[in-house]
Amino acid sequence: MSRTPFSRPGPSRRTVLRGLTVAGATVVGFDAGTRSRSASGEARTAGLRGTPRLDGTLVTDDASLTAASDDYGHLVHRRPLAVLRPGSVRDVAAMVRFCARQGIPVAARGQGHSPSGQAQVRGGLVVETAPLAAIGALAPDSATVTVGAGARWSDVVRATLAHGLTPPVFTDYLELSVGGTLSVGGIGGQAHRYGVQVDNVTALRVVTGAGEPVRCSPTRRPDLFHAVLAGLGQCGIIVEATLRLVRAPRTVRHYLLTYDDLGTYVEDQRALVEEDRFDYVGGQVFADARGMFRTYMMEVVAYGPPAGPEPDDAALLRGLRHDPARAQIADLDYYAFLDRIAPAVAALKESGAWTFAHPWLNLLLPGDHAAELSAPVLDALTPATLGPGVIQLYPIRRDRLTSPLFRTPDDPVPYLFDVLGAVPPDDTAAVGRALATNRAAYEAAAAVGGTQYPVGCVPFDRADWRTQFGSAWPQLAAAKRTYDPHGILTPGQGIF
Incomplete structure (x- = not known):
């Protein structure tokens, strides 16, 4: 095995689309001096007459509405009535109350990452959370930090690293919003050790479907807290989250280990997470020289001081059945590791592939069936059908998961x-x-207890959603009735 600069064959890792910023928007607001509606702020649709005074802006121009009717998937297009760019949490609450009275549906939008219209709303209000991006001071015990829902994970970790601390779990692409990933779960290669991102939230500030701003936690309005985390926006709009922090390493040791047999790859990954040997365990599948997706690359990382001991290659790799001749090992700065796909994302944007349609498949498979369920999907793929995309296959540990709406086998x-x-x-x-x-x-996965990780494009009806949530369905349905009594929040998910 050789120690080489960090590199990998094949396409980039998971890619996502940051939200569009549209200039020259028509503003619906009030003149600050007279407290009356300004001439330039006349609502362009009758449904928006009588909107409340706002600290931010409500826009209805064609460019803004067109942008809000698209997302990273470029598959679904639902045109809203207006887009709110809030100047405060008060704006979000006031507009949701207004929409509840009028029967206008509402959806929150972070960085526009949804691939299938989940954050779109036809004839309704899109709430852009990007303006709610404040990052607060660390708590006195340095165990938590409170951030706005629109803050990007890249900004959060840069702020906490100044104190030697870090959130424990990250999705591979850092330019996603905190509120966006907490609404779905937030899976990363650290999840086998710390759970997913929603398992590392200690408190939330939420605007309910009735327009009520509420603070909640595991001990304060716990029904709302647990209905919002991984709740797909059904019971409230996250406007602020308090995140758990852990000690950050200065550097990490990064390993890329290649396998030619799917069963061996899966078994070795499972052993690593059961033994808790690495801090990060991920993996991808690549096409071989014949164009068959039968090259499996495990990506594992050990954190160095002060988060862990100096990595010991021999101890960490003992017993693994990868091809040692193809192993790549590199020492990386911690932030460089977290942000390692940024160059690939830049290349995709430059090539134009960033604007392709993204009909993504995202599943959580029972570990005992992971190889048999993934193999036929991989065998049917070709480099042409995948396009400039990526395939991921890696394990998490169920005993580290605490959020009831994050559904796993x-x-x-x-x-x-x-x-x-x-x-x-x-x-x-x-x-x-x-x-x-x-x-x-x-369907093949569900037949043996698999679930969807709901950030992709699997056609679902309401019966499928009941199956997806399983024993947690009554809890979600009850919270929906309580906290979104008018049924206006996030209809794009198609759950209720």
Whole structure:
């Protein structure tokens, strides 16, 4: 094995689209001096007459509405009535109350990462959370930090690293909003050790569907707290979150280990997370020289001081059945590791592939069935059908998960299986084939207890959602009735 600069074959890791910022928007507001509606702020639709005074702006121009009717998937387009760019949490509460009275649906939008219209709302209000991006001072005990829902994880970790601390779990792409990932779960390669991102939240500030700003935690309004984390926006809009912090390493040792057999790869990954040997365990699947997706690359990381001891290669790699001749080992700055896909993202944007359609498949598979369920999907793929995308397959530990709405198989070590394909946006036939493949893969997984990780494009109906939430469905339904009594929040998910 050789110690080399960090590199890897094949396409980049998971990619996402940051939200669009549209200039020259028409503003619906009030003149600060007269407290009357300004001439330039006349609502362009009758449904918005009588809107409350705002610290921020309500925009209705064509460019803003068009931007809000698209997302990273470029598959679904629902045009809203207006977009709120809040100047305060008070703005969010006031506009949600207004919409509740009028029966206008509402959805929150962070960085526009949703691939299937989940944060879109036809004829309703889109609340952009990006302005709510404040990062507070660390708590006196340095165990937590409170941040706005629109803060990007990249900004959060830079702020906490100044104190030698870090949130424990990250998605691979750091330019996502805190509120966005907490609404779905937030899986990363550290999840086998710390749980997913929602398992590392100690308190929330939420605007309910009735327009009530509420603070909640595991001991204060716990029903709301647990209905919002991984609750897909059904019971409240996250406006602020208090995040748990742990000691950050200065550097990490990064290993890329190559396998040619899927079963061996899966078994070795499972052993590593059961033994808690590494701080990060991930992995990807690549096409081999014949164009078959049968090259498996495990990505594992050990944190150095002060978060852990100096990594010992021999001890960490003992017993693993990878090909030693192809192993790559590098020491990386901690932030450089977290932000390692940034160059690939820049290349995708420069090439134009960033604007492709993204009919993604995201599943959580029972560990005992991970190889048998993923193999037929991989065998049916070609580099052409995947496009400039990526495939991920790696385990987490169920005993580290505490959020009831983050649904996983009833298996000690479930596996995340992502086929993050990219298709030219005008190739509707290819999109249709991908969605049909996604549905078939989900049905095979569900038959043995698998679930969807709901950030992708698996066609779902309401019965599917009941199956997805399983024993947690009554809890979610009760919270929906209590905290969104008018049923206006996040209809794009199609749950209620």
